[in-house]
Amino acid sequence: MNSVPWMEQGKGNSMTKKLALAAAMVLAAAGMANAQSGPNTIEVRQVAMALLGANFAGIRGVVAAKGEVKTLENPAKAMARFAGIVPSLFPAGTAAGNNTKATAEVFSDAAGFKTAAMALGTAATALAEAAKAGDADAVAAQIKAVGDSCGNCHKTYRAK
Numbered sequence: 001m002n003s004v005p006w007m008e009q010g011k012g013n014s015m016t017k018k019l020a021l022a023a024a025m026v027l028a029a030a031g032m033a034n035a036q037s038g039p040n041t042i043e044v045r046q047v048a049m050a051l052l053g054a055n056f057a058g059i060r061g062v063v064a065a066k067g068e069v070k071t072l073e074n075p076a077k078a079m080a081r082f083a084g085i086v087p088s089l090f091p092a093g094t095a096a097g098n099n100t101k102a103t104a105e106v107f108s109d110a111a112g113f114k115t116a117a118m119a120l121g122t123a124a125t126a127l128a129e130a131a132k133a134g135d136a137d138a139v140a141a142q143i144k145a146v147g148d149s150c151g152n153c154h155k156t157y158r159a160k
Contacts, residue, residue, distance in 0.1 A: 042100045045089035052082055056150070059127070060143055069131050069139045076128035079146070083121030087114045101159045109156075116153040123149045 056079065059072050087110065094100070095107045106113050123145040130138035 041089070041091065041094045042097055045094075046100075048082070048089060052079060055079060056146065063136070063140055063143060066136075069136050070134045072131035072139060073128050076124050076131055076142075080121045080124035080128060083117050083124060086117040086120070103157055103159050106157045113153075113157055116149070116157065120146065120149045120153065 055075050059075055061067075062072055063069065090102060090106050090113070092107065095102060095104060123142060127139065127142035127146055130142050
């Protein structure tokens with residue numbers, strides 16, 4: 001099996017640092033935009049969701065490469081924390097626009113959308129706990145649970 005350098009055992013921490021740095025740069029850029037002209041809410045949430053997806057892809061990559069699962073605790077915790085703020089990234093008035101994939105249901109069914117975000121948080125928290133324990137089998141099972149919660153949310157709240 002060909003290995004990807006950042007996925008090699010012992011390198012997972014480096015990927016975590018790179019993802020954290022990328023997230024910090026995005027947040028800093030959003031803060032500068034806010035100071036100058038206000039944030040573009042749709043763009044901020046799209047970047048945040050892209051970072052969430054990249055973080056999850058990194059986690060899956062470490063597991064696929066049979067890397068050290070303990071290194072996945074913090075990225076999984078970050079996913080759980082992010083899930084808690086997802087609903088706040090969809091304030092009223094940001095449904096319109098041709099550059100958003102949010103469906104009308106995000107806004108008309110805010111309670112359901114919040115429940116879906118909480119399901120992601122619960123699954124990501126369990127993933128973090130499995131990673132902390134170093135249980136590769138439990139991590140693999142929780143990756144499926146996290147992926148399922150993402151997919152379930154996308155079925156209703158994200159346009160194809």
